[in-house]
Amino acid sequence: MAHIAYLIGTCDTKATELGYVRDLLQAAGLDTLIVDVSTSGAPPTGADISARVVAECHPDGAERVFTNDRGSAIAAMADALERFIKGRADIGGILGLGGSGGTALVTPAMRSLDIGVPKVMVSTVASGNVGSYVGPSDIAMIYSVTDVAGLNRISRNVLGNAAHALAGMMNGNRRDISDDKPAIGLSMFGVTTDCVTQVKEALDSDYDCLIFHATGTGGQSMEKLADCGMVSGLLDITTTEVCDLFMGGIFSAGDTRLDTLTHHDIPYVGSCGALDMVNFGPSDTLPETYRQRLIHAHNPHVTLMRTTVDENRQMGRWIGEKLNRSQGPVRFLLPEKGISALDAPGQPFHDPEADAALFDALEATVAQTKQRRIIRYPYHINDPEFAAMLVKHFREVMGEE
Structure with missing residues (x-):
């Protein structure tokens, strides 16, 4: 070396x-x-x-x-x-x-x-x-x-x-970091942890699962590893960084998010995890223009804002256009009963109309082919059934099925 x-x-x-x-x-x-x-x-x-x-x-x-x-x-x-x-x-x-x-x-x-x-x-x-x-x-x-x-x-x-x-x-005598199992990247947020944990447990025996916190640099790091050929596939369950890109939140990964799909034919399974929320700092840092919006204090340092119908429609089109430029197999799964732990019946960000606008925009934008597909499921993102579908489609794009 x-x-x-x-x-x-x-x-x-x-x-x-x-x-x-x-x-x-x-x-x-x-x-x-x-x-x-x-x-x-x-x-x-x-x-x-x-x-x-x-x-x-x-x-x-x-x-x-x-x-x-x-x-x-x-x-x-x-x-x-x-x-x-x-x-x-x-x-x-x-x-x-x-x-x-x-x-x-x-x-x-x-x-x-x-x-x-x-x-x-x-x-x-x-x-x-x-x-x-x-x-x-x-x-x-x-x-x-x-x-x-x-x-x-x-x-x-x-x-x-x-x-x-x-x-x-x-x-230093570092242990050889090569492994018999191929490495894969998974994106996660606190509000999608249940989903990602279930997916990881289902794939752990066959893959070295690298989980990235979707805080801007997390998405960038995951895609950098993909660009370097250090991961064999992506389970991009939590695409929330797109919210912060569009609405000026603190966890944007920039406008190059998802560009690795354009540059490489890496197998990709994605979803809408936490596209219901924009992240800001403490509540007193919230931009004045957003003060009348639906707000949730996640913790003393992070304030969340619910995305609107129009914002979801805009994000759906943007993600769809990125997926259209993909070089490899793509499956993008839509959980119809909610896209985060806060987007469920009785939870503060539950908004089926906003979710529907997101899903409709994705389906209208993506040019679906045998290789590139948008698939709806009647589950919440954290339901075991949805995690099982993510695993199923991931094994499919990886050539296992």
């Missing part, structure tokens, strides 16, 4: 820190390469791979990077670095150092690597909201405490911990 530690940073300002980390990693028995991503055009200092070599990976050439405009230069170098990293076959792990600009520059390249490749980012912004840097990847963010601007009693400790963390990841 490739076992070179790539150390990435701007050598015009951080050559000393990169050299310190390199020495610790080499003492731990690792081969290293320092990759310079400076955009100043200054002569290289202490780098094994110069900034110009990286910059030449930009599709418009190195001069697109060295513009003397910091903002555009960082963006262009980030693009070049991602392309450079994708072209390397000897990466055992990556450690990056930087402030806000350096973090924005290095982390896209980290995200382009497969899950499981060790990635450590020491950053001045790592104590804040790091979602935009980490995304659906497994980047370990370490707060630098002091600025990454020289060695001192604090930075030596933090950088030392980061170096030893990467060395441990790369040198």
Whole structure:
């Protein structure tokens, strides 16, 4: 297995820190390469791979990077670095150092690597909201405490911990993660847990079931694994992230949700789990325009809003259009008696009219074929009978039946 530690940073300002980390990693028995991503055009200092070599990976050439405009230069170098990293076959792990600009520059390249490749980012912004840097990847963010601007009693400790963390990841005797059972992805929310648990129990003997919490990055992570070929099929039971995309909730997975079906012929069974709700933060953060809507306090940190007939119709069309572009076998199941634990008789979000609008829009939009089908069932999403149908159709698209 490739076992070179790539150390990435701007050598015009951080050559000393990169050299310190390199020495610790080499003492731990690792081969290293320092990759310079400076955009100043200054002569290289202490780098094994110069900034110009990286910059030449930009599709418009190195001069697109060295513009003397910091903002555009960082963006262009980030693009070049991602392309450079994708072209390397000897990466055992990556450690990056930087402030806000350096973090924005290095982390896209980290995200382009497969899950499981060790990635450590020491950053001045790592104590804040790091979602935009980490995304659906497994980047370990370490707060630098002091600025990454020289060695001192604090930075030596933090950088030392980061170096030893990467060395441990790369040198550790990890159990072989390959498995005789193929891995599959399942999407879940608290209000669809009963369904997903039943499905998992039915498939556990034949599949390695990877469950993803549908909180935006959860859906992104599931699809990233599909894009990387690390899962063999998807049971996308909980597509609730589409609600937050359309209505501005906090758990959107972005407008690329379901795009893996367009790019790959991965077997897919989906459903409408929790499309009855949009997620917001504490109740006082609810947008003013939604204050008169049907609201449910899920917990002190999450406030739920019931989706309307029109919103469900809009989401149904959007999902249907995505399914129409699918390359592999698709089954999308509609639970007519409710799409979440809150959408059932006596529960606050029970709204058969809104559900019907969703189902009708899906059926009207999807061009059904032998390979791509929309199927209704007279069950609630958490009913054992519905879970059984999900399992049946999943085994079918996986070629078992």
